[in-house]
Amino acid sequence: QKEVEQDPGPLSVPEGAIVSLNCTYSNSAFQYFMWYRQYSRKGPELLMYTYSSGNKEDGRFTAQVDKSSKYISLFIRDSQPSDSATYLCAMSGSNYQLIWGAGTKLIIKP
Amino acid sequence: GAVVSQHPSWVICKSGTSVKIECRSLDFQATTMFWYRQFPKQSLMLMATSNEGSKATYEQGVEKDKFLINHASLTLSTLTVTSAHPEDSSFYICSAKGQGPDTQYFGPGTRLTVL
Numbered sequence: 001q002k003e004v005e006q007d008p009g010p011l012s013v014p015e016g017a018i019v020s021l022n023c024t025y026s027n028s029a030f031q032y033f034m035w036y037r038q039y040s041r042k043g044p045e046l047l048m049y050t051y052s053s054g055n056k057e058d059g060r061f062t063a064q065v066d067k068s069s070k071y072i073s074l075f076i077r078d079s080q081p082s083d084s085a086t087y088l089c090a091m092s093g094s095n096y097q098l099i100w101g102a103g104t105k106l107i108i109k110p
Numbered sequence: 111g112a113v114v115s116q117h118p119s120w121v122i123c124k125s126g127t128s129v130k131i132e133c134r135s136l137d138f139q140a141t142t143m144f145w146y147r148q149f150p151k152q153s154l155m156l157m158a159t160s161n162e163g164s165k166a167t168y169e170q171g172v173e174k175d176k177f178l179i180n181h182a183s184l185t186l187s188t189l190t191v192t193s194a195h196p197e198d199s200s201f202y203i204c205s206a207k208g209q210g211p212d213t214q215y216f217g218p219g220t221r222l223t224v225l
Contacts, residue, residue, distance in 0.1 A: 008151075036216075043114075043203050043216035044154070088153060096207070098214065102153040 003027050006089055006101030014109050019076040023089035023101045026070065030091040030099070033065050035074045038086045038103065047087075048074060079108045112138045114206045116217035123194055124225055131189045131220045133204030139184035140206035144214070145177075148201045160187055194224040 006023045013019055021035075031052055036044035048063040050056045050072075056063045062075040072091070076083055089101040113136040123129050133143060142161050146154040158179050160166040166179035176198075178190040187206075191198055203219040 006153075041201070041219065041221065043116075043205075043219045045216065046214070096210075096214075097159070098156075100153050100156075105151075 003099050004089065004091060004101045007104055008102045010105040010107055012107040012109060013079060015079060015081060017079050017108075019074075019079050019083070019106060019108075021074040021076075021087050021089075021104050021106070023072050023091075024070055025072075025091060025099075027091075027093070027099070028067075028070070029093040031094070032092045032096070033063070033072050034090045034098070035061075035063055036088045036090060038088060040085075044088060081108045081110050084108045112136075112206070112208065112213070112215045114204065114215045114217040116204055116220050118220060119218060120221045120223075122223045122225065125195055126193055128190055128192045129194055129222060131191075131202055131204075131222075133187045133189070133206065133217050135185045135206040135215070138206075138208050140187075140208060141184070142207045143181055143187040144205045144207070145179060145187070145189050146203045146205070148203060148219075150201075154203065157189075191222065194222070196224045198222065199224045 004025045033050045035048040037047045038044040050063045050065050053065045053067045060077045064073040086103040086105045088103040090098040115134045117132045145157045157172045158166045158168045160179050160181040168174045181187040205214050205216045207214045
C-alpha cells in the first residue's frame with residue numbers, strides 16, 4: 001500500500017462546476033499538507049498549504065484536512081478551463097520531506 | 111513565491127554522453143535542494159536530496175555514480191547524468207527549499223531526450 005493514494009483520473013467536468021480532488025494517506029505522523037498544480041511540461045507550483053486539521057480558503061480554492069480519517073481534499077469553485085492541469089497532493093511530517101500522491105489530471109470543458 | 115530556474119529547459123543528446131542540468135534559486139538561499147524525475151503521466155519521483163556542502167542522499171534504486179549531484183552553494187545545485195542511455199529520457203525537476211514546510215519551490219523542469 002502506498003503512503004499516499006490519489007486517483008490519477010482523468011477527471012472531466014464542465015466549466016463552472018465545483019471540483020473535488022482527494023487524497024488518502026496512511027502515516028499518522030503527517031502534519032503538513034500541500035496541494036500543487038502542474039501544467040503540462042512545467043514544474044509544480046504550490047497552490048495550498050495546510051498545517052494539521054482544518055480548512056483553508058484562498059479565492060476559489062478550499063483545502064480541507066481530516067486527520068482522523070487521514071483524508072485531504074481540494075475544492076475548486078466556479079472551475080475555469082485554465083484550471084485544467086494535474087493536481088498533486090503532498091504531505092510531510094516533521095522532517096519536511098514531501099511524500100507525493102500520483103496526481104489527478106483535471107480537465108475543465110468550456 | 112520564490113523563483114527557481116533550471117537550465118537547460120530541453121536537451122537532446124546521443125547515447126553515451128553526459129548531460130549537466132543546473133538548478134538555481136534566484137532570490138533566496140536554499141538550505142536543501144531536491145532532484146526529481148517524472149515519466150509521462152506519472153507523479154514525481156524523488157531521486158536525491160542535497161544539502162549545500164555535503165554529499166547528496168540518494169533514494170533507493172537511484173544510482174549515485176550515474177546521477178552525480180553537486181551542491182556547491184546555497185543557490186546552485188547541478189545534476190549530471192553520466193553515460194546517458196535512452197531509458198534516462200525523462201523530465202527532470204529540481205526544487206529548492208527555504209525554511210519551513212511550505213517553502214519548497216520548483217524549477218520549470220528539464221526535458222532530456224537521449225537518442
